[in-house]
Amino acid sequence: MVKNILTLLKTPRTKLAVLIDPDNQTEDSLMSMSEKIINCKVDVILVGGSLLLGDHFEKTLALLRKNTSLPIILFPGNNYQISSQADAILLLSLISGRNPEYLIGQHVVAAPQIRASGLEVIPTGYMLIDGGRVSTTSYMTQTVPIPYDKPDIAVATAMAGEMLGLQSIYLEAGSGAHRSISVEMLRAVKSSISIPVITGGGIRTPEQAEALAEAGSNMIVLGNILEKQPELLMEISLALHQ
Helix, strand or coil: CCCCHHHHHHCCEEEEEEECCCHHCHHHHHHHHHHHHHHHHCCEEEEECCCCEEEEHHHHHHHHHHHHCCCCECCCCCCCCCCCCEEEEEEEEECCCCCHHHHHHHHHHHHHHHHHHHHHHEEEEEECCCCCCHHHHHHHCCCCCCCCCCCCHHHHHHHHHHCCCEEEEEEEEECCCCCCCHHHHHHHHHCCCCCCCCEEECCCHHHHHHHHHHHCCCCEEEECCCHHCCCHHHHHHHHCCC
């Protein structure tokens, strides 16, 4: 088991992560996904969602812990998604928006529980980028994403996040995005800061993933697309591990 996940993110090779939304899983689908994750040399598992309507959160973590030895990182959509069954938490501050609840409000409520959990905390600047459709996160947080073709805004936002002491930046096109983060934006952000950059949303081909890796992404995240195209996981893994 990796002792320090932030250190893992900083190592040279681009990491591959799978984001699992507990609301979209059954025990059988989780078992199947666990097997695929192991066979496809996934580096990290993220767990979380915007809503979490059922009681699947802890069950999902328990099953993943039982069936894999990979690092599990919480990707919380709200302050209820905290569990000591994971290894770390991306403490997301939505720095692309101006809603105080997602900049600091939810964090204040969650802080005592996070401290008690013993999780490794990775303060992360979460930046929504326009992926061609309204994302669940944008709707739930009532924030406007950064325009797709405005890398200068993304650069200034990421720089501010690093200056505020955040330890990673997450560029998110949104679940089911029509397009991923542009290589131009990623390259501009990566060259302007010294902390790890994570990218997710709208990645549908090995070529896209490879281009983002070459542009400097420290970790690439695959989510809902795997429910429709499970074979994509192996294809992207082979592209990143060659």
